[in-house]
Amino acid sequence: xxxxxxxxxxxxxxxxxxxxxxxxxxxxxxxxxxxxxxxxxxxxxxxxxxxxxxxxxxxxxxxxxxxxxxxxxxxxxxxxxxxxxxxxxxxxxxxxxxxxxxxxxxxxxxxxxxxxxxxxxxxxxxxxxxxxxxxxxxxxxxxxxxxxxxxxxxxxxxxxxxxxxxxxxxxxxxxxxxxxxxxxxxxxxxxxxxxxxxxxxxxxxxxxxxxxxxxxxxxxxxxxxxxxxxxxxxxxxxxxxxxxxxxxxxxxxxxxxxxxxxxxxxxxxxxxxxxxxxxxxxxxxxxxxxxxxxxxxxxxxxxxxxxxxxxxxxxxxxxxxxxxxxxxxxxxxxxxxxxxxxxxxxxxxxxxxxxxxxxxxxxxxxxxxxxxxxxxxxxxxxxxxxxxxxxxxxxxxxxxxxxxxxxxxxxxxxxxxxxxxxxxxxxxxxxxxxxxxxxxxxxxxxxxxxxxxxxxxxxxxxxxxxxxxxxx
Numbered sequence: 001x002x003x004x005x006x007x008x009x010x011x012x013x014x015x016x017x018x019x020x021x022x023x024x025x026x027x028x029x030x031x032x033x034x035x036x037x038x039x040x041x042x043x044x045x046x047x048x049x050x051x052x053x054x055x056x057x058x059x060x061x062x063x064x065x066x067x068x069x070x071x072x073x074x075x076x077x078x079x080x081x082x083x084x085x086x087x088x089x090x091x092x093x094x095x096x097x098x099x100x101x102x103x104x105x106x107x108x109x110x111x112x113x114x115x116x117x118x119x120x121x122x123x124x125x126x127x128x129x130x131x132x133x134x135x136x137x138x139x140x141x142x143x144x145x146x147x148x149x150x151x152x153x154x155x156x157x158x159x160x161x162x163x164x165x166x167x168x169x170x171x172x173x174x175x176x177x178x179x180x181x182x183x184x185x186x187x188x189x190x191x192x193x194x195x196x197x198x199x200x201x202x203x204x205x206x207x208x209x210x211x212x213x214x215x216x217x218x219x220x221x222x223x224x225x226x227x228x229x230x231x232x233x234x235x236x237x238x239x240x241x242x243x244x245x246x247x248x249x250x251x252x253x254x255x256x257x258x259x260x261x262x263x264x265x266x267x268x269x270x271x272x273x274x275x276x277x278x279x280x281x282x283x284x285x286x287x288x289x290x291x292x293x294x295x296x297x298x299x300x301x302x303x304x305x306x307x308x309x310x311x312x313x314x315x316x317x318x319x320x321x322x323x324x325x326x327x328x329x330x331x332x333x334x335x336x337x338x339x340x341x342x343x344x345x346x347x348x349x350x351x352x353x354x355x356x357x358x359x360x361x362x363x364x365x366x367x368x369x370x371x372x373x374x375x376x377x378x379x380x381x382x383x384x385x386x387x388x389x390x391x392x393x394x395x396x397x398x399x400x401x402x403x404x405x406x407x408x409x410x411x412x413x414x415x416x417x418x419x420x421x422x423x424x425x426x427x428x429x430x431x432x433x434x435x436x437x438x439x440x441x442x443x444x445x446x447x448x449x450x451x452x453x454x455x456x457x458x459x460x461x462x463x464x465x466x467x468x469x470x471x472x
Contacts, residue, residue: 017084018130019098020047020193021123023116025138026092027057028167031160032136034186036068036087043085044197045132048076050090050119052138052170062089078105090119098126113143113361116170120146129154129233132196134189135174137165144177144358151179152272154237158192159183177356181241196240207247208232214254215265221342222397223268225421234267269343273308275363276315277411278444281462289407289439289464290323299334303402303432306341306413310350310391311359313339314381316409317388318371338402340394351391353381397421401428405438412443422449430454433467440465 024032032049039047051059065087066073074080076088076096080103090096092115094105108118116138123131124146131150137160147157159180162168174180182192212231216223223231235250242260244250254261276282293300307313317337341347360368360379372379396413408429414422426448429440440448440455442463448455455465 018045018132018196019082019123019127020045020132020134021116021119022047022049022134022136023051023120023138023170024049024136025052025057025116025167025170026054026059028137028139029060030137030166031164031186032060032065033068035134035136035190036065036071038187038190039069039071039087040194041070041085042194042197043083045193046082046084047071047087048090048096048119048123049087050116051092052114052116053092054139059092060089062087065089076103076105078103090115096122098122113145117143117146117358121149124149124153124155127153127155129237131155132193133157134193135159135170135180136186137167138170139167143361144173144179144356145361147174147179148177148358149272151181152270154233156196156237156241157181158189160189161185177358195243204247207251208235211235211247211251211254211264214251214261215268218261219265219269219342221269221395225397225418226416227418230416231268235264238264238267266345269346272412273311275311275360276319277312277362278462279362281441281444282315282319284459284462284464285441286319286323288458289441290320293320293335294324300336300406301402301404302335302337302407303405303409304337304339305394305396305408305410307339307350307391308341308343308346310339310353310381310389311355312409312411313337313350313389313391314353314371314385317385318367320388321371321385335388337389339389339391340396342393342395344393347391347393351386353386355379355381396425396428401432403432404435405432406436407439407441408433409441410443411441412446414446415443419449423451426451427454430467436467438467440467 022032022035049060049065053059062073062075069087071085071087073087073089076090080088082088082101082103093108095108095118097104108115113121120133131153132155133147133150135147135157151157157174157179159171159174159182161183162171164185165171175183184192208228212223212228238260239245239250242250242253244253254264302316304313304316320335339350356378360372368379371382371385373382410429414425417425430451433440439458444463446463448465455467458464458466
């Protein structure tokens, strides 16, 4: 069985200081040594060194690294209390979890991601915007889910310039995946890393609200209905990248720098998505809801909200094909599957149905050849799966909802909205579902709130609800 870290939003276990994960592969010590020797003797950041194994090279030991620096260097062991100003060397055979400042280590199971990728995923889930990934010279690097998750949760990814690397695999793959915030030489990486250390930040509420309003004007999306704290964290992340500490100065920059305003807008819209996220929930859906869809002659309408780049929509299409033993792809089906998002760029990517090796890590092996085509550089969803879905740009906060629905998948969207907006969305969804008594599938951290009278509970753990049917 493979393992993946928790797929929900970052838990509130973050340390009060950033943690830097420095990644390389065993035997690639030139860049690692250069970085470590340049680290300042300050207690503002904690550092973890993690290497992907090499069949011909031994991992770099804490004892060897200690000869390069005056900072304390130690092996990471179960129960370690993480403190700033220390370098921790993580064994590649272990998986780490952060519970506050304490580490818990367990064996990395067979079939799990490579040590670097697994560590970055765990770091993102625990640290959120306080996670910093540094990708150095190293072989391989096919898995990029970890750096993707760090950026989606508001962290920063620094990558060694491949022109200065002994082996370009790890830095090149991160850059090609579009997940590098900065591409620099080892010396410049240290300067940038130190610049990301905590310092006083002017968190002027009025300036933050002004920036959110500016992004709303540009995008046409009512971000005033979203919770302010997640958006503020995205603002502070962009400020760190721009080396600014005053919100007012960043607001002034946005008035002059359209590229930065576009980058912030993209940060606001970017969400974390995976195929079959929370697999136990998908199993329950397949066992208890989708069997009803085996009668392909019966008209069905399904709506996936906030579909981002399409992973969840394609997951549902695959689950439907499995539940109906492929009947939906043969002959004329009365199923209509709509997938929408407010982000036009995400919808265009979803329509393409093209994914990286890292993107499909959570797709069961049996499904890969059945529902995807492997090209030289990517995995492409097969045409018969793609043709099941109608993708479109839609903002559930302002656009009319779909109606006469059998199933709505609205996962990890409500959690970002203010309470009033949450109630409005749930009420809209209940109207769309009530004609048929359809099913609502929410994210694990979400609920229908005070609209419970409109639904009956089907599974409280995985948040399945059935709309109370209204007979005309």
